[in-house]
Amino acid sequence: MFATEFEYTKANSVSEAIQLLGSNDGAKILAGGHSLLPMMKLRLARPPMVIDIGGIEEMRGISVENGTLRIGALTTHADIAESHVVKDASGILWETAYGIGDPQVRNRGTIGGNIAHADPASDLPTVLTVMDAVFTIQGQGGITRRGSRNVSADEFFTGPFETVLGENEILTAIEMPVLAANQHAEYAKMAHPATSFAVVGAGVVVTVDNGVCTGARVAVGGLTPKPTRGPSVEAALNGIELTADNIAAATALIDGDLGSDILGDVFASGEYRRAMAAIELKHAIFHATGLAHHN
Ligand SMILES: Cc1cc2nc3c(=O)[nH]c(=O)nc-3n(C[C@H](O)[C@H](O)[C@H](O)COP(=O)(O)OP(=O)(O)OC[C@H]3O[C@@H](n4cnc5c(N)ncnc54)[C@H](O)[C@@H]3O)c2cc1C
Structure with a gap:
């Protein structure tokens, strides 16, 4: 058509x-x-x-300053996947960008477009939520009359294909903290074989001191209308040794954080996606902590 x-x-x-x-x-x-x-x-x-807006140079680029990684909204997935700055500052984002679609999609698709579109099956909303990212939004006059504002990823996504972006607003940049040496982050997804979109995707950032988890952020996507944080899993991970059994017990708690609005389609039912959430989350923590190589 x-x-x-x-x-x-x-x-x-x-x-x-x-x-x-x-x-x-x-x-x-x-x-x-x-x-x-x-x-x-x-x-x-x-x-x-x-x-x-493809020609607006001020909306492109990747930089790190004062412990913050900043990426212009027009930066393509390929630019992110090829950037050593992103690899060093946020390996989770670097790897995720490489796993998006195919070379054509990565060469044209932008981080800002991906976020603004807010497709529940997209990878970046989940990853940027778990990375505690902040989005810079610009507008002037018109309906919003807000000028420039910063919105956290936690607040930005409001539903499937829905965000807090006003009609006359543009997303201009994405910022996130550079991962510290004791922080380990990973994104694992069950990818749709035709498109690589997330059927179920899970992101984690764990802080580990002397073998004990001292902080955790987890989020899942693909199965819920917007990225869903896992407060029960985060609380259970905090203060424990990250052994395979402990991780399996903590990640199983994601079921209680998902709510009842679970997406399903002919490829994967809601029930199946629900069951996969704990498994992808467990894989993500296993990979983040190196346990994947031993189990
Ligand atoms: C075959 C295929 C496979 C794909 N696989 C994946 C995948 O595995 N994982 C994944 O995450 N994504 C995947 N995608 C989606 C891809 O990442 C797109 O690039 C992304 O969803 C949209 O980015 P875009 O730059 O093309 O935006 P556009 O298509 O140009 O815009 C999308 C929407 O966002 C708005 N918009 C764009 N930029 C801004 C801005 N700066 N401020 C405000 N509004 C804006 C537009 O008005 C529009 O409504 C796939 C797409 C295709 C076609």
Whole structure:
């Protein structure tokens, strides 16, 4: 199917893109186009105007400053997967970017587009939630009248394909703490064989001192409408030695944190995904701590 007719325009700066959004009702931002264009072709989205932000250099790039990794929203998955800065600062993000889709998707798709689209099956919402990332959002006047604001990943995602982004706002950058030497992070997913999208994905960051877990953040995605933190698992991991048995007992508690709204489809039922959540979480901690090589 072809998309409905639309006007195409290019923005050369963030402020121009915001101004164009504000003066054209229903207009949509085009970043890598790997989610927007399929939606338009299926006529699930019918924007009268598409604003191409692909040429805005100020929205690209990767840097580390004062213990914070900063990535411009237009940075592609391939740029992240090839970056030694990301590899050193956040190995979990580096590996996850490499596991997204295929080379075409990674070469065009952007971190900002992935987050703004908020597909429950996307990998980055789960990983950025577990990494305690903060998103910079810019807007001016129009409906939001908020200027620039920072929103944590925990607050940003509100449901399937839903975020706190206002109509005239643009996501410009993503920031997250650089992992400390005693922090170990990993993302494990059961990937859909056709697309690599997460059927169930699990992210963990564990802090380990003298063999004991002194802090944990865990989140799962793919099976819930938005990334879901696991407070019961986090509490159970805290203060224990990370042995295989202890990890298995703690990760089993994720079931109680999932709630009742579990996604399912012809590929994998909700019941099956629910059962897989603890398994992917266990794999993630095994890999993060090196236990995977011994079990
Ligand atoms: C075959 C295939 C396989 C894929 N596999 C995976 C996978 O394994 N894992 C995974 O995580 N993802 C996967 N994806 C999705 C991919 O990562 C997309 O790149 C991503 O979802 C959207 O990024 P984009 O830059 O292409 O955004 P676009 O398609 O350009 O935009 C998506 C939406 O976000 C909005 N938007 C874009 N940028 C901004 C911004 N800066 N501020 C505000 N709004 C913005 C747009 O208006 C639009 O509504 C796959 C996609 C395809 C087609």
